[in-house]
Amino acid sequence: MSSFIEIQGLSKTFKEKEVLTDTTLSLKKGEILSLVGASGSGKSTFLRILSGLESATKGKVLIEGSDISSIKPRNRPIGMVFQQPLLFPHMNVLENVIYGLKMKGKNKENKKRAKDYIERVGLGEFMLHYPSELSGGQQQRVSLIRSLILKPKLLLLDEPFSSLDLQLRKELRQWVRSILKEEDTTVLFVTHDRDEAYEMGDRVAVLQDGRFLQIGSPGEIYYNPASPFVASFMSDVLILQEQQFVHASHIRVVPSVKDLTSPCWKGTVRQKLFMAGTDIYEIWVEELRQKLNLPLGWDSINGTVWLYAEEENIRTFQIEE
Incomplete structure (x- = not known):
């Protein structure tokens, strides 16, 4: 039986420099994979290829057995949450959450669905507030449910907590993991924070110089690092x-x-x-x-x-x- 998400031999070359080399991995339905690596390891390029913002030099991205490599970004069943919430400043919370549904042409019961999601994340009293009236953590919650409400088959989280203070990051990542599991969402979570990777991911993938050095459970990575780099970056x-x-x-x-x-x-x-x-x-x-x-x-x-x-x-x- 094939995996829910399959990434096969993905490579990317910029001006004769290979920034991704034969990257291959698979994800089960509802699995959260933490992707970690130092700056310049290829994490951003990897995400941009999956989202369709860049094309791969070679390789395939399959979702439920279908190759999406040539599909335009807006038509891919993929959601993305960035480091910054990127909410529309002229729209209130409800309007921001509904926006994606309208763009997809899903008009029936849009408002009810959006209100349900907003209530679930504890922002019911802020439904008519604008982004400037929200805290950083509240804005990131809105950004997340704006993606989740579209039911993406793959959700990409690009260091979504990096702009928040340490205590808020700890609180928010516990909450985010909980709601992702409730939604049975398949997730690729990118971070450079070791503790965050272990707490969020069912598995962890370590990327260096465009190659996966090791993919395994948090326990496998921490107690049995496969290389000196993984040991120094992810273990003690x-x-x-x-x-x-x-x-x-x-x-x-x-x-x-x-x-x-x-x-x-x-x-x-x-x-x-x-x-x-x-x-x-x-x-x-x-x-x-x-x-x-x-x-x-x-x-x-x-x-x-x-x-x-x-x-x-x-x-x-x-x-x-």
């Missing part, structure tokens, strides 16, 4: 020589090297951080030129410590760089 590990690594969950810390027989590395405690309600210490490992954040279990923010791991917990990357 010490990267060792000869393409080896040890995950932070298998590293123990002691104040003295006495009686240690396992592989160990000298570290300097730099500072104490407070993450997710826990005291975490930033440790600099001079030998490996890396830092690692770990809970130490004692109240000391300065001095030398030793990090060690059992031989059995030292692993080898699947992909060399």
